[in-house]
Amino acid sequence: MALIEHTTEAPASIIRLHERDDVVIARVPLPKGSEILPGIVLTSAVPAAHKVAIRALQPGDMIRRYGQIIGRATRIIAPGDHVHVHNLGIGDLEGDGHEQGDAKGYVKEYAIGSEVTPVERVSPAATFMGIQRADGRVATRNYIGILTSVNCSATVAHAIADHFRRDVHPEAMAPYPNVDGVVALTHGVGCAVAADGEALEMLQRTLAGYARHVNFAAVLVIGLGCETNQIDTLIESQGLKPGPRLHPFTIQQVGGTTKAIAEGIRHIKQLLAEANQVERTPCSAEHLRVALQCGGSDGYSGITANPALGAAVDRLIAHGGSAVLAETPEVYGAEHLLTRRAVSPAVAHKLIERIHWWEAFCRVRGASLDNNPSAGNKAGGLTTILEKSLGAVAKAGTTPLVEVLEYAEPMRERGLAFMDSPGFDPVSVTGQVASGCNLIAFTTGRGSAFGCAPVPSMKLSTNSALWRHQSDDMDINCGALIDGDIDMEQLGEQIFQRFLTLASGERSRSERHGYGQQEFVPWQIGVIT
Amino acid sequence: MALIEHTTEAPASIIRLHERDDVVIARVPLPKGSEILPGIVLTSAVPAAHKVAIRALQPGDMIRRYGQIIGRATRIIAPGDHVHVHNLGIGDLEGDGHEQGDAKGYVKEYAIGSEVTPVERVSPAATFMGIQRADGRVATRNYIGILTSVNCSATVAHAIADHFRRDVHPEAMAPYPNVDGVVALTHGVGCAVAADGEALEMLQRTLAGYARHVNFAAVLVIGLGCETNQIDTLIESQGLKPGPRLHPFTIQQVGGTTKAIAEGIRHIKQLLAEANQVERTPCSAEHLRVALQCGGSDGYSGITANPALGAAVDRLIAHGGSAVLAETPEVYGAEHLLTRRAVSPAVAHKLIERIHWWEAFCRVRGASLDNNPSAGNKAGGLTTILEKSLGAVAKAGTTPLVEVLEYAEPMRERGLAFMDSPGFDPVSVTGQVASGCNLIAFTTGRGSAFGCAPVPSMKLSTNSALWRHQSDDMDINCGALIDGDIDMEQLGEQIFQRFLTLASGERSRSERHGYGQQEFVPWQIGVIT
Ligand SMILES: [Ca+2]
Ligand SMILES: [Ca+2]
Ligand SMILES: [Ca+2]
Ligand SMILES: [Ca+2]
Ligand SMILES: [Ca+2]
Structure with a gap:
């Protein structure tokens, strides 16, 4: 277990999303023959944001990005090879076990608990200046x-x-x-x-x-x-x-x-x-419950802000805190990657049950849940549905899934939870806050201006152009990863530290603008008569 | 039991909702033997809000309330008889022609245009102080x-x-x-x-x-x-x-x-x-388009405020103006009474098509459109689904139905239109205003506080207790009908005059409170993903 371990120095031409990964991401368009890491030379030109193998892989070998499985090699892959649709596929990892499959396929695919990695707790935990209530709970605002x-x-x-x-x-x-x-x-x-x-x-x-x-x-x-x-x-x-x-x-x-x-x-x-x-006193980071959200995503979301937030969440959870992933339609088709991280069959089955609910809900209403990578996604370097979903799930880091919640259901556990919700930002965050989150971390590539009351919301820009263009709405620039100014572990640490200062009373950009009273939007699933 | 004495000066013991009606409504509980009209004596005690026949009726004779058919006599009815479930039924008027019926039944039941009564136009039309725009349209606010x-x-x-x-x-x-x-x-x-x-x-x-x-x-x-x-x-x-x-x-x-x-x-x-x-100048009442709405209805709605508003609407339309009835679930099961007032088969069929849409919409979503009178409705004097729906439809008076609109579809005609919408007040009014209404008349028995921007909304109280209890939200007390202070035609005229003064710039109660910016609620029928 090496979640908190920093990677070696970030070379300029690639981004390493997670130390367990078999691939790295081209930061910029790279010509054939570039030496991207010591001894690893590109065997062909690779577009920006596309994947490059850093290990030799045999057909059938699992390939990881974000420290998670995104598929299997479909032919021999050498270090320095471009990895995309020609040599990467999802094969028997395909996420259709929730459809009418046989019991054998179901068990194999969901592989409940097979990817649970115990969390190495940091002690003493980091602290923030929180507001302790009479019942022992700790507030970030009053x-x-x-x-x-x-x-x-x-x-x-x-x-x-x-x-x-x-x-x-x-x-x-x-x-x-x-x-x-x-x-x-x-x-x-x-x-x-x-x-x-x-x-x-x-x-x-x-x-x-x-x-x-x-x-x-x-x-x-x-x-x-x-x-x-x-x-x-x-x-x-x-x-x-x-x-x-x-x-x-x-x-x-x-x-x-x-x-x-x-x-x-x-x-x-x-x-x-x-x-x-009330007064603010030092409180353990275990009292932080962070709502994870993305809105207005772009091609950088899965390369910069989402994995950087994931690195911060891994730290938070190592310090005893909690985070809530949501936005079910964005994990649809890759839910079996979350069941592999579930701490118990009950947790996994509650997630599967929510997926079934969405399928039935959309089917009778003629709505679509398609989450496959589009042609544009593929041109942008995304190969499989697993990879696309993991781009969103990357916000949640790599720790075990301890709880699955229905929309707005109160959190009972500490650690990483998943709450069922649509992807629409105000609706999803409203549920996360109702579930008990007291901090919001929101990644955006297009430029969301979201804020929430009564919970501070920080905005993580996926690219530096957005950071400059819409500076008064952004709190952290994850585009620095693309600029080569910082590596993933450093950025994860910076975001984690910002969790603590915002929770201590520092006001986020959206709070300074007075966002929050218009963004309370409960999920509405019924017929209005 | 003493007979209730009444003279021309004393309040009448009954309310006559429309001059074409075969029944009148007991204003208060009336004992057997009461002479409710010259020569008409009650043959039994009649509870408040229940119906009394004022003509002799044979089995099969159609019975009218609000000037509209609410069913047929199921046995011989004498003047002064209590009219309720024991002698009134809907028989072959039953509103299920929209379900899987045969073509013959369909044609007979919808009886398109069979109840169209030409409007006798008033000339010159009444005027209000409106704001004429460059394109010829006339505003009530700016x-x-x-x-x-x-x-x-x-x-x-x-x-x-x-x-x-x-x-x-x-x-x-x-x-x-x-x-x-x-x-x-x-x-x-x-x-x-x-x-x-x-x-x-x-x-x-x-x-x-x-x-x-x-x-x-x-x-x-x-x-x-x-x-x-x-x-x-x-x-x-x-x-x-x-x-x-x-x-x-x-x-x-x-x-x-x-x-x-x-x-x-x-x-x-x-x-x-x-x-x-801009300046306000005298403009013809033909430029008024009144949204008709009820919310928080009670047992008096169908006796006082709704028919009184209907009497005002009949006047408005005689002066060339327009009104928009909405709230489809409240007419459900009695839509064939509106098709009888439709000026053309196209108008009638558009209404029928909307009814079919609602049936399919609710069926796949497991929602109910039941609009039958409940046990409480029956105890309150409502006998049939036609009568219950007509209690809501009574807001629209008795003129021909010139147009049927989808939600928020722009009005093209002048006269009485129906717009498809849920009954939920903010959603329904949002559609009516989007369709072009520039005045809102809203009846309430429980005490709605609704207001709308940019359109003035007047509130009509169905009973005097509400008028006193929630005086700062009500504009007109239709409970005066129950108190015996006024008759239907006088109240209709009073409401029509208030249309003109509010349209001229007088501020309604809800405008003075600043209602309107929170009540814009577009109808949401889709799946949020
Ligand atoms: Ca999202
Ligand atoms: Ca979102
Ligand atoms: Ca209503
Ligand atoms: Ca209503
Ligand atoms: Ca609002």
Whole structure:
């Protein structure tokens, strides 16, 4: 086990994504005859972002990238050979075991637990300046939240939050410097859905995850009164405990808009003094739960930001922390690579069950889950579906998969979890935060501007052009790997250190812009009638 | 039991919903022997909100309520008889012609055009103080709008709108008193959907309907840049014309959040002087297009606010104006009553086609479209599915159905239209406004607080208890009918007059509270991946 081991000096012409890899990536277009590593000479020209073998491989040998299997050699491969569709295939690793295959193929392909590598824990763990709550949980921010059961109370929620905006009414929050703000997280659903269906249950789970989120000192839950998503049912079904820190009321109950806004402002004013009584103290990194996300990906995502984030996540987990991978459609077709990392059959089978759910969900709705590399992907150097999916999964590093969660389901374990969600950023992150994440790491190649309340979100640029063009939205430039300024292990360490400083209160770019109140988007799977 | 005495001065004991009706409604619980109309004496006690026959009916005779057929007599009915499940049925009027019926039954049941009653036009038409645009269309408000292609640009959109908020930066708008405001209408979708599917097309149609809405002097359309819902495609596919009054740009194109906010503010500042150059002049009521909506209905909805709104709509259409009924699931099972009012087979068949669409949509998703009266509905006096649906349809009065629209499809005709939508208020109204409505009339019995930008929304309370309890959200009390203070025709006239004053610039309750920017919720029917 050598997860934390640094690679040797990064040569200028290639990028080594992981020390276990059989291939490296051309940083720039390389001519035939280039010596990319001591004694390894290119046998043909290789385009930028394409793969080059650094070991001799026989037909049938497994080939690793990101430290993970992306396929098998289909002919003899020599060190320095270009590796692509002509000599790499997925053969019997093909990810169709979830379709109507036989039991033998199923067992062989999912190979549950076969790639579990124990984590070597670092002791003592790194620390950050966190906010310890009375129940022992540790927050990275200290907000008061306003949640809504239905779209009909969104305007009231925002009117209440407006009253405490530092840019609008600085006097309202001046005495409470330890409260990061009062945020309204509203949505467009909550009524005209089946009262007993999966869609409403998912919304309730999401709202409950926010209601009990460690980054909220207290929350208001505001309804209209006649909505399908009744607050009483929400509270009961989710085991929430109303009280001063979880104050539910409805517009109809208090007698209209003016009274509801007044009620919300009155209640928050009572909460602020106590909410302000927090201090940041050194807390173990084991209290960090990082949501992993990519949005607006490009050809560099799988070469720079995603594996660099993976290197940081491997460090985080070695320090006892947790991370949550999500975005099921992006791992579709390569889920058996995650089952190989599952710590138990139960964990693996829950992932497989989610894949089956998506297949049925999309089939009846005429939607497509195709995740195969496109012609453009192939021109960009991606050979197999495994490789493409692993480009996204690379964010999660290489540690064992300890837990699989349904959307917005609370995390129970520490380590690497997978949460089922769509790939759409706001929907996916909303679920991750509801599951308990208190930090977000978001890679982007096209330039996402995403932010989240009440959780800080850091943005990792996959390329330097984006870093320069959209500098005020990016926190870390992983394009430095392409520029040859840094190697993967150094960048992984830099990202891990940034986890700690952001968790300690340093504000990310998206926080400084005030992102977060428009990006709360619960996953909506039901029919609105 | 004492007889209830009534004179011409005392409140009537019954409510007459329409002059063509065969039944009237008990305003309060009435004992046997009550003389409800001259010479008509109750043959049994009748609960409040239940029906009483005012004519002799033979088995098979059609029975009308709201001027519409709700079923047939199943036995001999005498004037003064309680009319309910024991003597009223739907028989061969049953609304299942859209299921696998034979062609004969189909033709008979839909009876296309059989109930079309020509509209007697009022000349000259009533007028309101409207804002005439250069293209001849007439606005009821004068806003600048900020639309988004995707959730990812929502925060930028709101930051731009914030700059022009009168409550936050009064100086920004002080020179422009004729501009009602700058509003950001954002949403939670726009990416991770099929690029060629019905879901994205519906979103594009909705955004285009707002982009060209008469109540906007100009609009910005802001994207992130890499979203599925590309602005260029939106503009081309919807036939929009970019220019100073339709200014599209993306965050990625201008180089990030700060620059995008600055670009939006800069552009709006250039627009304001011209947008301010409007004046209100007398305009014919034919320019009014009223969205009809109910939300948070109660047992009084079908007795007071809905038929009263219908009486106002009949007046509006006699004056040349238009109204749009929506909320397909609420007419489901009684759509053949609308086909009888259709001006052409094409109009009727488009409605039937939408019903088929809903059936298929719900069937594969395991959702229910059941619209039959519940036990509670029956205890409340509703006998048949036709009667229940007509309680909602009563909002639309009795004029011919001139047009059926898909969700957010632009209106072409004048008169009464039906637009396909769910019943969920924000989703339904968003479609109606996208179709071109410039006024909203919304009935509620539980107490909705809905508002819309850029269109004024008036709220009609179905009962006086709500009117008193939630007075600051209600514009008109239709509970006055139950109190006996007014009759249906007087109330219809009062509502019609309020159409004119609100369209002239008087602000509705929900406008005064600032509702409208959180209630833009495009219908989302696709799979998010
Ligand atoms: Ca992604
Ligand atoms: Ca994503
Ligand atoms: Ca309704
Ligand atoms: Ca409605
Ligand atoms: Ca919103």
